[in-house]
Amino acid sequence: MVGVISVEDHLAKVTALLSRPPGVELPLADCAGKVLVADVHAGVSLPPFDNSAMDGFAVRSVDVVGASSDEPVELPVVADIPAGRTDVPALLPGTAHRIMTGAAMPSGADSVVPVERTEGSGWPGSDPGTEPVVRVLAGADPGAHVRRTGEDVASGSLALAGGTLLGAAHLGLAAAVGLDRLTVHAAPRVLVVSTGSELVLPPEPLRHGQIYESNSVMLTAALRGLGCEVETVRSVADDVETFRGAIEPRLATTDLVVTSGGVSAGAYEVVKDALTGVGVEFAKVGMQPGGPQGCGRWNGVPVVTLPGNPVAVLVSFEVFLRPALRAVLGHEQVQRTKVAARLTETLTSPSGKRQYRRGYYTPPGNAESGPAAQVTGVVGPRGGPGSHLLAAFTQANCLIVLPEDVTEAAAGTEAEVLLLG
Ligand code: AMP
């Protein structure tokens, strides 16, 4: 155990441990939430051809000048163009083609009269034997209801920039320009390991002195939420050989090991006992909760060792693992959004430690929170500072950050808040 190190120093060590796996090519639907590695240029224009924005009639605008319901312009309907028709005949002067939304405009036509502004009869499928005609009840400006080739995306132009966090719209665009796979930053494979001889799993009943294991579930969920592939070892007894035996065989297929428990100052600190001297360093970080931390390499594989208390685990995830992994996953913004908020209560914090309190933040402009909340938001604590108070975390939407030199933050003053989710 070395002396106390700062949150920033430990974050830097954790970040430096992790390297980016190579990019991976995935089917589009599997790319949601992942970050695109390189720029993607459009192989086709969008739309790929001039097409109708309405169901109606493709005409030459000069043929329908002055058309009105009192003086309709009657045009013979020469062709029918449903969406998908690929052999669209040209439009001759003084005629119309019936056309559907998304169908290719015939050459010679420069506008579409929506069906609602026409009367007529006799087109294919209706009134067999009648000469198809349309009576146009309104004029059409050149270009009316025509979607132009490339007005959304020009062929060859940048469709998606490298570094884009891919959501539904991005993936839709990739599909629209004819791609079925994209190369994204690969998900690190993380092995989550909970240690503690007191841990049991349902349906085993609790005996006095035992608790149900929860850290691995939290970490697995949080890591999967980032896009990591997670393998979980839910409970390893506080025995060095058992710990090594459970983890070592899995190192070859793991990019990062995250343990919880067994790193503080007591006896039976299994993680510390197993990993001291093999490349993992343990330190006290100047923070509360989450002081006892460790990181390093075991057989070359990055290992981050978190403390055992559940709130400390989740706070450590937020402060160290989330930013480090978001960097690996290619995200530009690795930190949670920070805002200033007015405290509803006075909070105390130990000198020399950065305290992360669970809080509930109400954004500005919420009249119910009073006039002060119109400018900054307000924040109140949820639960006390105890690192075992997991239920209070479920009521929180932020972490309130009280810096190392703050021992008391008075109600009504502003504090920094990290918005979760
Ligand atoms: P440790 O750092 O191993 O001494 O653990 C600190 C506290 O966290 C103890 O009260 C443990 O029982 C508790 N704890 C450790 N690991 C877990 C876990 N996986 N799930 C729930 N509580 C845990």
Ligand code: MG
């Ligand atoms: Mg333990």
